[in-house]
Amino acid sequence: MTETDAVKLTNITKRFPSVLANDNINFVLKKGEIHALLGENGAGKTTLMNILYGLQRADSGTIEVYGRPVSIHNPNDALSLKIGMVHQHFMLFEPFTVIENIMLGREIHQCGVLDRKKARKKVVDLSESFGLTVDPDSYISEISVAMQQRVELLRILYQGADILILDEPTAVLSPQEIVEFGAILRKLVTSGKSVIVITHKLKEIIDFADRCTVVSRGKVVNTLSVSDVDAHALASMMIGHELQAQVQSHKNAPGPRLLSLQNIYAEDDRGHTAVQGVTLDVHAGEILALTGVDGNGQREIIEVLAGVRKASSGSILLRDQEIQNYSPRMLYESGCANIPEDRHKDGLVFKFTVAENIALRTYRNYVEGPFLRFDKMNHDAVSLIQDFNIYPADPMHAVGEMSGGNQQKVIIARELVDNPEFIVAAHPTRGLDVGAASYVQQSLVQEKERGAAILLISFDLDEILQIANRIAIIYNGKIIAVKSASDLTREQLGLGFAGIAE
Amino acid sequence: MKKRNLTRTITLVSAILLGFTAGGIFLFFSGYSPLRALEKLFLGIFGRPRYVIWVMVRAVPLVLTGLSVAVAYKAGLFNIGAEGQFIIGALVAALVGYHVRLPMVLHIPFVFLCSMIGGAVFGGIAGILKARYGIQEVISTILLNWIALYSNNFLLKFPGIKRPDSEASFQVRETAQIDLFARFKTSDSWIPFQMENPAIADALKASLSMGVFVAILAAIIVHYLLKRTTLGYQIRAVGFNENASRYQGIPVNWIKSGSLAISGALAGLGGSLHVLGVTKEVSRLAIMEGFGFDGISVALIGASNPLGILLSSFFFSGIRYGAVSVQRDLGTPTEIINITIGTIVFFVAIPYLFERIMLAIKKRKEQKNAN
Numbered sequence A: 001m002t003e004t005d006a007v008k009l010t011n012i013t014k015r016f017p018s019v020l021a022n023d024n025i026n027f028v029l030k031k032g033e034i035h036a037l038l039g040e041n042g043a044g045k046t047t048l049m050n051i052l053y054g055l056q057r058a059d060s061g062t063i064e065v066y067g068r069p070v071s072i073h074n075p076n077d078a079l080s081l082k083i084g085m086v087h088q089h090f091m092l093f094e095p096f097t098v099i100e101n102i103m104l105g106r107e108i109h110q111c112g113v114l115d116r117k118k119a120r121k122k123v124v125d126l127s128e129s130f131g132l133t134v135d136p137d138s139y140i141s142e143i144s145v146a147m148q149q150r151v152e153l154l155r156i157l158y159q160g161a162d163i164l165i166l167d168e169p170t171a172v173l174s175p176q177e178i179v180e181f182g183a184i185l186r187k188l189v190t191s192g193k194s195v196i197v198i199t200h201k202l203k204e205i206i207d208f209a210d211r212c213t214v215v216s217r218g219k220v221v222n223t224l225s226v227s228d229v230d231a232h233a234l235a236s237m238m239i240g241h242e243l244q245a246q247v248q249s250h251k252n253a254p255g256p257r258l259l260s261l262q263n264i265y266a267e268d269d270r271g272h273t274a275v276q277g278v279t280l281d282v283h284a285g286e287i288l289a290l291t292g293v294d295g296n297g298q299r300e301i302i303e304v305l306a307g308v309r310k311a312s313s314g315s316i317l318l319r320d321q322e323i324q325n326y327s328p329r330m331l332y333e334s335g336c337a338n339i340p341e342d343r344h345k346d347g348l349v350f351k352f353t354v355a356e357n358i359a360l361r362t363y364r365n366y367v368e369g370p371f372l373r374f375d376k377m378n379h380d381a382v383s384l385i386q387d388f389n390i391y392p393a394d395p396m397h398a399v400g401e402m403s404g405g406n407q408q409k410v411i412i413a414r415e416l417v418d419n420p421e422f423i424v425a426a427h428p429t430r431g432l433d434v435g436a437a438s439y440v441q442q443s444l445v446q447e448k449e450r451g452a453a454i455l456l457i458s459f460d461l462d463e464i465l466q467i468a469n470r471i472a473i474i475y476n477g478k479i480i481a482v483k484s485a486s487d488l489t490r491e492q493l494g495l496g497f498a499g500i501a502e
Numbered sequence B: 001m002k003k004r005n006l007t008r009t010i011t012l013v014s015a016i017l018l019g020f021t022a023g024g025i026f027l028f029f030s031g032y033s034p035l036r037a038l039e040k041l042f043l044g045i046f047g048r049p050r051y052v053i054w055v056m057v058r059a060v061p062l063v064l065t066g067l068s069v070a071v072a073y074k075a076g077l078f079n080i081g082a083e084g085q086f087i088i089g090a091l092v093a094a095l096v097g098y099h100v101r102l103p104m105v106l107h108i109p110f111v112f113l114c115s116m117i118g119g120a121v122f123g124g125i126a127g128i129l130k131a132r133y134g135i136q137e138v139i140s141t142i143l144l145n146w147i148a149l150y151s152n153n154f155l156l157k158f159p160g161i162k163r164p165d166s167e168a169s170f171q172v173r174e175t176a177q178i179d180l181f182a183r184f185k186t187s188d189s190w191i192p193f194q195m196e197n198p199a200i201a202d203a204l205k206a207s208l209s210m211g212v213f214v215a216i217l218a219a220i221i222v223h224y225l226l227k228r229t230t231l232g233y234q235i236r237a238v239g240f241n242e243n244a245s246r247y248q249g250i251p252v253n254w255i256k257s258g259s260l261a262i263s264g265a266l267a268g269l270g271g272s273l274h275v276l277g278v279t280k281e282v283s284r285l286a287i288m289e290g291f292g293f294d295g296i297s298v299a300l301i302g303a304s305n306p307l308g309i310l311l312s313s314f315f316f317s318g319i320r321y322g323a324v325s326v327q328r329d330l331g332t333p334t335e336i337i338n339i340t341i342g343t344i345v346f347f348v349a350i351p352y353l354f355e356r357i358m359l360a361i362k363k364r365k366e367q368k369n370a371n
């Protein structure tokens, strides 16, 4: 142990009733480095970081911060040790402004009155010195996800954090935003902060981390300097064997038009017209990617297609039949599947088991008189658990107690199980490790080749370019370009994200 | 799972101890011996076989209203209206029990059915108001309680319903009464039986009714309803995550209205059992009797679990019944007993609420960190 270690975790073990999430983990974060933590879904990354942040207690092991042994019982302890954490799901208060969110819990008082001026100055100083530009007076509900993330970062910096833990921060960012994010991280470490980043994107690790630690099934596989490795080596280290070949997507000729959005208008929750006359055709046997910076109307389109949001005008045709007023159940019965964007809110019932979640759409198949055949339900879930490599492989496991990536796999298993004709896939690989992501992409490609029409909502350029046939760019609720995937370059996509279509 | 049950049991036991301690302090400062009161309370519940039976008989309405609150709660709804649904069930039972003539085997089930329908309609109204117009069930069920109370009082003004020279309805016919052994106790063989089996005879002196068995059966049915049936699956899904349920195509609004209707049916059955087994009639109500409100506490203490509700109803009914002995023997004023009971309920319910809130916060945190 030297003065240059910001955090040293020694022999951390954490057992959950069904799994050993952390098994004698040793981990060192050096002062002033960006340290990437990577590993398969369910490897134990979040658990380890929750332990460091005081959200969970280790069964055994020691934590040292700047060379001093410490015990961390709750996030307040962590904060007083200058440790801050940003979770993948942000914890901001939407009706409050940026500055209010940042101040929350650390208000500066002057005889009991909030000293906004002083707080504001501190925030502005912080954001200038790290390039975290935000408008302090906007409401959270009005700013993009990337901006919200900056607010989260500012908040922990404001609280005085020197050791930053970021759990999958880039999953919600568009490519351009990721580049900016990398620059921000660099500035943070040059000013003496130390950063732990959890990510599944190997390319990012190579781009902006100094060292990385690979964990697998709760154990550390290796800690190494990023300059010594390439993405390929990292991947095979993580999954324990060579990554299979890239996703094979034959650019087959698409079939007839299957789903058609015609001049759709829709409002967002605040009553603004978020979708402004979108017209799109998706053909059988094609993957159409709808891409653009988050918050440009994608969410509303997804919800309209799920039957939970009414379009204010326009029509939706499925095989030339109007389905605008279909309920979610009718949509499902006419062969539509929907992988929602927010798996916590829309996708899963956390207290239900894996099997019960998979059956949310198909439970009518198990009805016997008034009863539901839970035994059959569990039985059927077992094979899906195997197909999609869901871990832990137990149909009776509560979904709320699974890792983020495995939760996503449960949704995908449910949606793809009975050969849908039309699939809306919103960020289907968000939060998945490389192996799982390529499995899901391969499954989507298979569905397409089987003849399904797929609308893929994503801003992962590699994913889009690899599996999409055509790409539509959305900006400000309008489609500004639809092109064949082979005609588009990354640069053009980048411009499209900014609303520039030539 | 196991661990959580253990902590819950510990919370519950310590809450009960705390409650009794607090009650004891009240008694002490009013000049009564808490220990003697406790002794009397215990003897008042378990001192004679018939006391135990009485406690069970009096627990019957609480089991039903407790189950009623629990079913709605599983669907994420707070049914404050068990009180009104109970009143409607009782009123219907009194009317159908007197005005309809059927042989016993048909009459009793027919009264049950009608009361359940009455309660279900009453609960269902709140459900439809919620599902259709988004009106909070907490508000609408409170208002419906008053409507039930005044409907009861209003109908009891009419000749044909009101028994002449009384404030009550006609008594239900014998074919609709559910007491057990009533005949036996007035027969000739009763006296020799009493001599030979004093303990059993003592137990039989309490007016044991079919209600006890119906209540236990209802708890079992609700257990299976929630755990094993399609409807139970839907109710639980909606209760845990309404958004996801809607997104996945579960008819959320139907399920909500439906669960409130079932909830109403259970409370209505409670009213029915109370009339057919105990009161035989309904009277003008100056205030709410509180069976439905007690059901909320019962469901809370019983963790909305049918078996838990059976136990908590017995507990609840026990301290109420035992308190009568304390009052009679020690002369404690009623208020003190009520304060004591209130304190116990408070201490039992608050940690449970507290635990739920803590759990919810923790869960939310964990969910947010699940990645």
Ligand SMILES: Nc1ncnc2c1ncn2[C@@H]1O[C@H](COP(=O)(O)OP(=O)(O)OP(=O)(O)O)[C@@H](O)[C@H]1O
Pocket (backbone or CB within 6 Å): A016, A017, A018, A019, A020, A021, A039, A040, A041, A042, A043, A044, A045, A046, A047, A048, A391, A392, A400, A401, A402, A403, A404, A405, A406, A431, A433, B366, B370, B371
């Ligand atoms: N609250 C919990 N109760 C029980 N088991 C849990 C709980 N949280 C996590 N686990 C289990 O611990 C293991 C590690 O989970 P963790 O969330 O740390 O994984 P992760 O590496 O962050 O994965 P991902 O990349 O999918 O987010 C998983 O098998 C998970 O099922």
Ligand SMILES: [Mg+2]
Pocket (backbone or CB within 6 Å): A045, A046, A047, A403, A404, A405, B369, B370, B371
């Ligand atoms: Mg995680």
